[in-house]
Amino acid sequence: MPPPRDVFVEVLGFDVPPSHRARWGPVITAAKRWGTRGLGPLQRWVLERQLRFDARLRALIQQPERTLPERVRTELAALADPRPVGAGWKLPSVPGLEAQRTWNLAVVALLSSAGWPLRTEGASEALDALEARCDVLAREPRAAGLPLWRELWRRQVAFNHATVRLLRHILGAARPAVLLPAPEGYTREALAREAHEVRAATAALARLEHRPRISLVTPAWETPVDVLRACVASVRAQVYPHWELCIVDDGSRSPAVADTLRELAAGDARIRFERLDSNQGIARATNAALALATGEYVGFLDHDDLLAPHALAEVALRLGEVPDADVVYSDEDKVDARGLRFAPYLKPALSPELLRAVNYVCHFLVVRAPLLREVGGIRPGFEGAQDHDLLLRLMERTQRFEHIPHVLYHWRTLPGSTATDASAKPAASEAGRRAVAEHLARMGEGASAETVAPGLYRVRHPLAGRPRVSVLLSEEPTEAELAALLAFTDDLDVEVCIPVPSAGSSGAGSTLRVGVDASATPGARANRLLREARGELILALEAGTLPTGPGWLRELASQASRPGVGVAGARIVSPHGTVLEAGLRFDAQGRVLRPFMGMPDPTLNAFGGSHWPRDVRALSSRCAMLRREVLESLGGWDAAFTSDEARGVDLCLRAGEAGLRVLYAPHARLVRTRSRDGTPVSAHDADRLREAWLRAGRSDPSGHPRLEFVQAL
Numbered sequence: 001m002p003p004p005r006d007v008f009v010e011v012l013g014f015d016v017p018p019s020h021r022a023r024w025g026p027v028i029t030a031a032k033r034w035g036t037r038g039l040g041p042l043q044r045w046v047l048e049r050q051l052r053f054d055a056r057l058r059a060l061i062q063q064p065e066r067t068l069p070e071r072v073r074t075e076l077a078a079l080a081d082p083r084p085v086g087a088g089w090k091l092p093s094v095p096g097l098e099a100q101r102t103w104n105l106a107v108v109a110l111l112s113s114a115g116w117p118l119r120t121e122g123a124s125e126a127l128d129a130l131e132a133r134c135d136v137l138a139r140e141p142r143a144a145g146l147p148l149w150r151e152l153w154r155r156q157v158a159f160n161h162a163t164v165r166l167l168r169h170i171l172g173a174a175r176p177a178v179l180l181p182a183p184e185g186y187t188r189e190a191l192a193r194e195a196h197e198v199r200a201a202t203a204a205l206a207r208l209e210h211r212p213r214i215s216l217v218t219p220a221w222e223t224p225v226d227v228l229r230a231c232v233a234s235v236r237a238q239v240y241p242h243w244e245l246c247i248v249d250d251g252s253r254s255p256a257v258a259d260t261l262r263e264l265a266a267g268d269a270r271i272r273f274e275r276l277d278s279n280q281g282i283a284r285a286t287n288a289a290l291a292l293a294t295g296e297y298v299g300f301l302d303h304d305d306l307l308a309p310h311a312l313a314e315v316a317l318r319l320g321e322v323p324d325a326d327v328v329y330s331d332e333d334k335v336d337a338r339g340l341r342f343a344p345y346l347k348p349a350l351s352p353e354l355l356r357a358v359n360y361v362c363h364f365l366v367v368r369a370p371l372l373r374e375v376g377g378i379r380p381g382f383e384g385a386q387d388h389d390l391l392l393r394l395m396e397r398t399q400r401f402e403h404i405p406h407v408l409y410h411w412r413t414l415p416g417s418t419a420t421d422a423s424a425k426p427a428a429s430e431a432g433r434r435a436v437a438e439h440l441a442r443m444g445e446g447a448s449a450e451t452v453a454p455g456l457y458r459v460r461h462p463l464a465g466r467p468r469v470s471v472l473l474s475e476e477p478t479e480a481e482l483a484a485l486l487a488f489t490d491d492l493d494v495e496v497c498i499p500v501p502s503a504g505s506s507g508a509g510s511t512l513r514v515g516v517d518a519s520a521t522p523g524a525r526a527n528r529l530l531r532e533a534r535g536e537l538i539l540a541l542e543a544g545t546l547p548t549g550p551g552w553l554r555e556l557a558s559q560a561s562r563p564g565v566g567v568a569g570a571r572i573v574s575p576h577g578t579v580l581e582a583g584l585r586f587d588a589q590g591r592v593l594r595p596f597m598g599m600p601d602p603t604l605n606a607f608g609g610s611h612w613p614r615d616v617r618a619l620s621s622r623c624a625m626l627r628r629e630v631l632e633s634l635g636g637w638d639a640a641f642t643s644d645e646a647r648g649v650d651l652c653l654r655a656g657e658a659g660l661r662v663l664y665a666p667h668a669r670l671v672r673t674r675s676r677d678g679t680p681v682s683a684h685d686a687d688r689l690r691e692a693w694l695r696a697g698r699s700d701p702s703g704h705p706r707l708e709f710v711q712a713l
Contacts, residue, residue, distance in 0.1 A: 047082070047152075047156065049079065049081065049082045049083070050082035050100060050104075050156065052079050053076065053079040053080060053082060053104055054156075054159060056075055056076050056079055057076060057107065057163065060072065060075070060076065060111070061111075061163070061166060061167070069111065069112045069113065070112075072108055072111040072112040073108075073112045076107075076108055076111070077108045077112070079104075080101065080104040080105050080107075080108055081101050081104075082097055082100050082101055082104065083097050083098075083101065095137060096136040096137050096152075096153050097136075099133065099136035099137070099138075100136045100156070102133060103130070103133045103134065103136065103160060106129070106130050106133060107130065107163070110126050110127075110130065110167070123168075124168075127164055127167060127168055130164055130167075131161070131164045133160075134157055134160035134161045134164060135157050135160075136153055136156070136157060136160070137153055137157075166576075166577075168577070183336070183340040183341065183342040184340065186333075186341060186342055186344065187339075187340050187341045187342075190333065190341050190344070190407065191341075193407075194308055194309070194310075194407070197308075197310055197314075197406055198239060198308075198309050198310045201239060201240075201310040201313040201314055201317065202239045202310070202313065204313075204317055205239065205240060205313055205316070205317070208316060208317060208320050209320065210319075210320060210323070211240075211242050211316060212242065212295065212296040212297055212316065212319060213242050213243065213244065213294065213295035213296055213297075214240075214242065214243050214244075214295050214296075214297045214298070214299055214312050214315060214316070214366065215243070215244050215245075215246055215292075215293030215294060215295030215297070215298050215299070215369070216235060216243060216244070216245045216246065216298075216299045216300075216301045217246050217247075217286055217289035217290050217292075217293060217298055217299070217300060217301070218231070218245065218246070218247040218248070218289060218300075218301045218302065218303050219247075219248050219250050219282050219285030219286045219288075219289055219303065220247055220248065220249050220250065220252065220257055220261065220285075220303040221249070221250040221251070221252050221257075221279065221282075221285070221303070222252045222253065222254060222257065223252070223257055223303045223304060224304075225256050225257070225260050227303075227304045227412065228257065228260055228261070228303060228304070229260065229264070230306060231301070231302075231303055231304060231305060231306060232245065232247075232264050232271070234306040234307045234308075234309075234410075235301070235307060236268060237309050238307065238309060238310075238311065238312045238313070239309055239310055239312075239313050240310075240312040240313035240315075240316050242312075242316070243270060243295075243312055244270045244271070244272060244293070244294065244295060245270060245271045245272065245301075246272045246289040246290070246292035246293050247261055247265075247271065247272070247273055247274075247289060247303075248273075248274050248275070248276060248285050248286075248288045248289040248292075249261055249273070249274070249275040249276065250276050250279050250280055250281070250282070250284075250285035251275070251276045251277060251278045251279035251280065252279075258275045261273045261275075272292045274288060274289075274292060276288060281380060281383055282378075282383050282384075282386060283378040283379060283380040283381070283382065283383055283386050284378075284380055286300075286377070286378045286386070287377045287378050290372070290373075290377050290378075293369065295369060296368070296369055297315070297319070297328075297366050297367065297368055297369055298366065298367050298368075298369050298372050299312070299315070299364065299365065299366040299367075300363070300364075300365045300366075300387065301364075302363075302411075302412075304412045305363065305409065305410060305411050305412050306335060306409075306410040306412065307364065307408065307409060307410075308406075308407065308408045308409065308410065310406075310408070311330070311364055311408035311409065314330065314404050314406055314408055315328050315330075315364075315366050315404070315408075318402050318404055322400075322402050324400055325368075325400050325401075325402040326367065326368045326371050326394070326397075326398040326400040326401070327365070327366070327367050327368070327371075327391075327394055327398065327400065327401045327402065328365075328366040328367075328401075328402045328403075328404060329347070329361045329362075329363075329364060329365050329366070329401070329402075329403055329404070330347075330363075330364045330403070330404040330405075330406055330407070330408035330409060331344065331345060331346050331347055331404070331405060331406055331407045331408065331409075332344075332345050332362060332363045332364065332407060332408070332409040332410070332411055333345065333407050333409075333410055333411070334410065334411045334412070334413050335410040335411070335412050335413070336412075336413050337413075341410060344407055344606045345360075345362075345606060345608070346405065346407075346606045346607060346704045346706055347360055347361070347403060347405075347608075347704070348360075348403070348608075348614065348615075348701060348702045348703065348704065349401070349403045349701035349702070350395070350399065350401035350403070350701070351614045351615040351701070351702065352395060352615065353613050353614050353615050353661075353663055353664075354608075354612060354613065354614035354615065355391060355392065355395060356392070356436055356439070356440075356449075356457065356459050356613075357456060357457055357458070357459065357612055357613050357614075358455060358456050358457070358608075358609075358612060359385070359387060359388035359391065359432065359455065360608065360612075361387075361391050361401075362387065362411075363409035363411055364408045364409035365387065365391075367390075367394065371394065371397065371398065372394075374397070375390070375393045375394060375397060376393070377390075378390060379393075381431075382431045382432075382434065382435050383427070383428070383431060384427055384428020384429075384431050384432070385428050385429070385431040385432035385434075385435050385455075386431075388432050388435050388436075389431075389432075389435035389438075389439075392435055392436065392439040393439070396439070396442060396443065405704055405705045405706065428454075428455070429451055429454045429455055430451070432451075432455060432457065433449050433450065433451045433457055436449040436457050436459065437449040440459065445461065445562075446461075446462045447459050447460060447461045447462065448460050452611075456609075456612070458667060459613075460558070461558040461559060461561075461562055462558065463554060463557050463558040463561060464561070466491070466492060466493055467492065467493065467535070467536045467537050467557060467561070468492075468493040468494070468495065468534060468535040468536055468537070469489075469492050469493065469494050469495070469535050469536075469537045469538075469539055469553060469557060469625075470495050470497055470529075470530075470533035470534060470535030470537070470538050470539065470628075471485070471494060471495070471496045471497060471539045471541050472497050472526050472529040472530065472533065472538060472539065472540050472541065473496065473497065473498050473499065473529075473541055473542075473543045474499075474522060474525070474526075474540075474541070474542045474543050474621070474644055475499060475543045476498055476499065476500055476543065477498065477543045477544065481543065481544055481546060481673070482496065482498075482511070484546045484547070485541075485546055485547070486510060487547075488547040488549065488550050488551075488552065488553065489553055490550055490551060490552070490553045490554040490557075491554075492553055492554065492557060493535075494510055494553070495510055495511070495512055495533065495534065495535060496510060496511045496512070497511075497512045497514055497529040497532060497533050498511060498512065498513045498514065499514055499515075499516040499525050499528070499529060500513045500514065500515055500516070501515070501516065501518045502515040503515045512532060512533070514528060514529050514532045516528050516529070520639075521639050521640070521641065521642050521647075522621070522637075522641070522642070522643065522644045522647055523636075523637035523638050523639040523640070523641050523647040524639040526540060526621070526636070526637045526647070527636045527637055527639060530631065530636060533628075535628065536627065536628055537557055537560055537561070537625055537626070537627060537628065538625065538626050538627070538628055538631050539553075539556065539623070539624070539625045540621040540622075540623070540624045540625075540644075540648065541622070541623050542621070542622040542623065542644060542672070543674070544672060544673050544674030545572060545622055545623055545670050545671070545672045545673075545674075546670060546671055546672075546673055547668075547669075547670050548573075548669050548670060548671050549669075551667070551668075552570065552667075552668040552669060552670060553668070555665055555667050555668040556568050556569075556570060556623075556625040556665060556668045557625065559625070559663050559665045560625040560626055560627055561627065564659075564660060564661055565660065565661050565662075565663055566626065566630050566634075566652070566655030566656070566658065566660025566661060566662055567619055567624050567625070567626050567630075567651065567652050567655050567660070567662045567663070568624070568625050568626075568662075568663045568665050568668075569581075569583065569616075569619035569620075569622075569623055569624045569625070569662075569663070569664055569665065570623040570624075570665060570666070570668035570669065570670050571601070571610065571611070571664075571665075571666040571667075571668065571669045571670070572622055572623060572669075572670050572671070572672055573601045573669065573670070573671050573672070574671070574672060575671055575672075575673060577600060577601055578598055578599060578600055578601060579596040579597055579598065579599050579600075579601045579603065579610050580594075580597065580672055581594060581597070581619075581620060581622055581623075582594070582595055582596045582597075582610045582664060582666065583595065583614065583616035583618075583619060583664035583702065584616065584617065584618040584619060584620060584645075584649060584652075585616065585617055585618070585700050585702050585703040586617060586618070586693055586700040586703060587703070588705070589690075590689070590690040590693040590694065591686070591690075592618070592645070592649055592686075592689065593703075595607055595610075596610040607704065610666065611666045612666065613663065613664060613665055613666055613667070614663075614664050614702060615661055615662065615663060615664075615701065615702060616652075616662050616663070616664045616702045617652065617653070617656065617662065617700040617701065617702055617703070618648070618649040618652040618653060618662060619648055619649070619652055619662060619664070620644060620645040620648040620649065621637070621644045621645070621647055621648030621651070622644060622645070622648070622672070623668075623670055624648055624651075624652075626651075626655075630655070630660065631651075633658070634651060634654050634655060634658065635654075637650075637651055638650050638651070640688070641685050641688065642682050642684065642685055643682065643685055646682075646685035646686075646688070646689055649689055649692075650688070650689060650692050653689075653692045653693065653695075654692070657695070
């Protein structure tokens, strides 16, 4: 995705929309345009020096090379004072000029810091402070009553804001960009798809032999009556009839809730209702509903949400296909007050790594009833994250999770709900962190959990001792690249193995130069380096791919050192902050795809977040770490592949066949500073990868059947 467009628009000029007043509209519009034309000469005079600064800034940040700090100091700093000069004196009295000068100097200070664009610690705080200064008239009391001054500065202020947004992407401090289809278009597409799925599910039910009863448990509290009726109506509209709805009023103050539920229960024997004398909280109310359930399986339905008409049918059909499944979950979307659907979330199969980071399973969730009771149902004390806590406890008991790749649940957005804003309930986020921390303690992994954002957690795994890490570069680095790489070794024992076109090997300090055949394939070169390397951990790294700050190497080392993990790979971005690699996946034909590629980092879309850790099928060799023992047990890299991506994917597929996990570790973030994209995957490599994919089971648990929808975002 390109940088924000308004960084590159013309700052001079005025935007005068036509007036909407019916009678005086043309007159008002003409007056505004006349007034702004009169401002033109003043605007050019006031912003003359600022325009030079803007032009130079644009040129520099379009190509944020490693020489940027020096160029900023020599070329940009001299232009930072925008105050007009006349007869040897400057005019400080024009509103906004002094504030713009302060903003310019802050930009110069940020861009001239050592290590750009790699040293990004503290970038978020610096950019927050810079963004707070973008509106240069905000602190000008004398400009408050002068709208013409605001018109004069309007485009420059927009330029300031756009510059900050671009720098956030470059420095990896961007707020997640949500890239989703418009509600109107998505609703039409979703309704058409749902109608087709309902017909198919209804036809398939006729062939279903075992038809289990599914109990839906729903705690209700102070639910608007129309919303409550819609929720129950979505259950009664199910094409699968073998259900019961166990709904508990958690001591609502409004008698309308209980009255409505009694009425609904009287009209359908499958609805079971109970009212608690006082408000007990969502956990105890859910357990009270669970006590009413008699079904073989239990599904969770919130009191203000909606089920798709074929939700229970799809669950029953999947249980017919996989009768030993313990947990079944589906895709979901959201629905607003107008009935428009939006924000689809198309989920992967069970990913323990992802479930620890975020409750991606969420809705619609169905659990085998005996197992649900065995783990103790819903635990009080985790309100707001009680379902996340439940899923973690279930995952400790079983790995038999089944994902249904259909949107079967519509999460209603209401003011104050987490469907509308995850930060609306900060206590829920802390409850989720505690749930993850307690899960880690029960698993005995010695890891800790911390909150990254509302509902998103980072798990830090311990790293025993100070292991030696051998970094196997794909080709010889420049001196600047080598220095940048060695600047962030996280106090680990690091040796950098560099391929050189000569015979023999030579070492000096933390570098080891290994002679390789210039005509050798990437895999052959890497295997040659491996034979000379002495590290317990092996990092395959593309030359020119450099860390953005400390912590990256320790993160990869701690992940790769975990029992059962085969390969751990990093998040790689461009100098402009767009995603280059966030794990790899396969489509239905066995072709390799790059999720989130070209999007601003971090990004949220229907597939999740580019900054979410998860189990993946494959990684390239641009930045991938393994234990030496794992790499040697797999026989090293296949020298027959002619590209770094292909040899890395093949190695990951073989690791998966050996029962090892492949992890995407986005908290290790690197930037690729070289412009070229490396050797493309040849037809020969693609054919061999497809053969390996077929051997590995023709599936990708991290993918989704609707990849064309995700890739189109």
